[in-house]
Amino acid sequence: MTNTLLTTDWNADPNAPEVELTVEGSSVTLNFFVNCFIYEKFKEGDKAKLTFLNCLKYSFNSMNDEGYYMGQYRYKYTDIPWGEFYRLDTNWETDFPARHTTLTDMTDKRNLNHYIFFFKDNTFECIAENYHLEFYRDS
Known part of the structure; x- marks a missing residue:
């Protein structure tokens, strides 16, 4: 499997991103705090709005960094480093979490x-x- 790193000059807050997920039609939006600790262009309280367009299905699960490093996910940290946003080159019809929400056909x-x-x-x-x-910036 290959992947493309999409968080090259930004990322989510590593401690408390406080992710909020909303669904509207076939769009899924994530709002979360960004990492102002290592990216100087952000200040504390800055947020990102990441919207996925024409989303077929999604999974938002409780896999955290500790479980990931303990090998409890189908990917390993040697395959994909934790804590980033990626586009994956996979056969997603067979390589996707069993527990998911389908939005459209x-x-x-x-x-x-x-x-x-x-x-x-x-x-x-x-x-x-x-x-x-x-x-x-959330006001």
């Missing part, structure tokens, strides 16, 4: 991508056409 699946984001206390995976990222 797409007949044309050629443009879908497999994404995974490792947060401090959760792991998010989805199959979607694309994503949109924006940063903001």
Whole structure:
């Protein structure tokens, strides 16, 4: 399996990202605090809004960093380092968490991508056409 790192100049807060997930139609949005400790362009309280567009299915589970390093997930830390956001090159029809939510029944699946984001206390995976990222300050 190959992967593409998508958090090259940003990431989620490593201690308390406080992820909020919302679903609207076939879009899944994650709001969370960003890492202001190592990325100087962010200040404490800055957030990211990561929206997955035309999402076929998603899994937001309780796999945390401790369980991941103990080998309790189907991927190993030697395959994909913890704590980042990736696009995976997999056969996602067979390589996806058994417990998931299906949002739509797409007949044309050629443009879908497999994404995974490792947060401090959760792991998010989805199959979607694309994503949109924006940063903001919660007021």
